[in-house]
Amino acid sequence: MDRCGRLEDIPLFEDLESEQLQDLAQILKKQNFTRGQRIFTEGDEGNGLYVVDLGQVKIFKISPAGKEQILHIFGPGNPFGEIAMFAGESFPASAEAFTDCQVLFFSRHGFLECVRKDPSLAFNMLAVLSRRLRKFAALIEDLSLKEVPGRLAAHLLYLSEKDGAGDKVKLEVSKGHLAALLGTIPETLSRILAKMNRQGLIEVNGSTILLLDPDGLEDLAEGEVKLT
Amino acid sequence: MDRCGRLEDIPLFEDLESEQLQDLAQILKKQNFTRGQRIFTEGDEGNGLYVVDLGQVKIFKISPAGKEQILHIFGPGNPFGEIAMFAGESFPASAEAFTDCQVLFFSRHGFLECVRKDPSLAFNMLAVLSRRLRKFAALIEDLSLKEVPGRLAAHLLYLSEKDGAGDKVKLEVSKGHLAALLGTIPETLSRILAKMNRQGLIEVNGSTILLLDPDGLEDLAEGEVKLT
DNA sequence: AAAACCTTTTGACTTAAATCAAGGGCAACT
DNA sequence: AGTTGCCCTTGATTTAAGTCAAAAGGTTTT
The missing domain is CATH 1.10.10.10 (Winged helix-like DNA-binding domain superfamily/Winged helix DNA-binding domain)
Known part of the structure; x- marks a missing residue:
């Protein structure tokens, strides 16, 4: 996907009621970042959900010594910042623009409202989180055992x-x-x-x-x- | 929690409609395992969700050389085997009885049905998955950067x-x-x-x-x- | 109490990977 | 063309942690 023209092209929003799509479109805000610009930092309070629209976003952790562990590099259509929405409020890692990029931002409250209304959205979100858990489990295995x-x-x-x-x-x-x-x-x-x-x-x-x-x-x- | 007497005592099932609780109680099957017994193995096809009822369950990865990385040690009330339900079908890690234990098993189909009906259950599940992602992110940080x-x-x-x-x-x-x-x-x-x-x-x-x-x-x- | 078993500790050694430092290649800019 | 800056490679060295082996503590079993 090179760009998310319409919300329903985003996997997370597949199969949604058009009513919910409209709600989402209502609360959505577009934000632009230039390469290297920080989107949020580990520990910050999470105030909503992001979806990459254009370009790439890097999710990472960094040690005091400056060594970096990249957790994800997300392209268009991928949500991020979701953990803070559902568990606690702080971001567990930092995000920055890997390339110049545009992201869609959904406020916490509005997004949760939509999840509550539409079971499809909840299901899609569960699928996304599960895939990431699987990926993390593989990374842990790699780091620890390989x-x-x-x-x-x-x-x-x-x-x-x-x-x-x-x-x-x-x-x-x-x-x-x-x-x-x-x-x-x-x-x-x-x-x-x-x-x-x-x-x-x-x-x-x-x-x-x-x-x-x-x-x-x-x-x-x-x-x-x-x-x- | 020493034992899950009633379903509604399990965090995952908090705030559920009593109708859904009854549905869950219907499809639930109790299973017993003795210390060290394998519950499922990485790569197996996931056919449902487990919840620890009594004792402890170890979720882990193991290398060909025999080195083990423990991902979780779960006590009563904790669900496991959920990733296979929502993303793909195979278990990303293995589970065995860490102590003699009893687990509740919910069939894939029946459980998904409940999730679809009750937004609370979806929300609780999202919270569980998010907390685990946060924990995994911390573990990755530890392994890679510390x-x-x-x-x-x-x-x-x-x-x-x-x-x-x-x-x-x-x-x-x-x-x-x-x-x-x-x-x-x-x-x-x-x-x-x-x-x-x-x-x-x-x-x-x-x-x-x-x-x-x-x-x-x-x-x-x-x-x-x-x-x- | 002895035996068998498991866990933990300690020591000597090896090894994978990080660090430090220098040099090489390549593209962009002036 | 030459300079600057960035990324990548290579070499020498250090270091954290794994391996192998043996002994010391505990606990349970018989």
Whole structure:
């Protein structure tokens, strides 16, 4: 989705009564942010729900030492800031514009009203939250039980599946950001890419990566083999 | 909560119409498990929702090498297995009886029917999922951005807050399990406890830990100081 | 009380990944 | 063309934490 022309094109708002769509359209406010601009910060009080309309938004945590763990990079159609709506009021992580972007903002009260009225919206929201829990569970598993090569292999396979583009994967983020997504640092990522390259698992060309040995990557991702 | 006598005592079912409570009571099935018994395994098809009635249930991931990351230890009143209900069908992690336990099981179809009928149930479910997302986000932060002493310090402070028992914390799980909860191994945990002891941060007596220097622990948890 | 079992601790060692520091490649701008 | 700045890579080193092995404490069983 390149842009959310109509509300009903947003997965979260699928199958909604047109009455609710109108209500939502009423309370919606568009906001613009430039690349790098902070949308909200961990700990801030959450006053509503955001949906990416245009561009990309990064959800992340950062340590005092400055190391960053990216939790999500959301594109058009993805809601964020929802946790604060349903549990407590503070944001559990920070959000900033990953690219110049436009977001739709729905006030807490108005949105909750709509959820209460339309079971479809509640269901869609439950589906969104469940998918994110699943994704987080996978990330926790990666961080706790896998080493960086395993995480990288899993990520590459995930990308190749998602894009359906065969064995050629095009990174849509810089390698530095990929490192933050994998819970490591650029230097380590660089070394591991080089090592995988040497071993004939992949072929790296700038931000294009050719998966030469998907089975080998699978073994790495499963933790059955080590990258020697 | 020591046991869920009535459904309406379960937070998830708070504020429900009595009609829905009756529906739920209809479809509910009680199941018993003995300590260590598997309830379901990651990847299994999810056919319904569980709620702990008696005892404790462990939700976890395990690596091929046998290292375990515990995601939750749930006591009475806590639902689990819900992600498979709302997003995809497979369980994202495994569940086993942490103690002998009894769980309530609600079939997928019947439960979804209730959610559709009663907005309160949807809301309660959204709150549950949101709280878990928040908890997972914190765990990801810990694993990615903090070292083990920081995680341990954070956990101890969390326990002391939760129990409200001043500065004396009683571990309800073995140190081995605490290690798996923190994403490390017993040896490492043991060493770090000993080190914190030596530095006068805590005083360990079996499974009772006295927090001698909460501020120092706070600094550790925030990553502002290192345990030398 | 002895045996068997499980948990925890301690020590010596290895290893994965972070840190520190420097250099290389590439694009944008002047 | 040259400079600036950014991103990426490479090398040397440090460090946190995992591994392996053994011993010490406890608890339950027989």
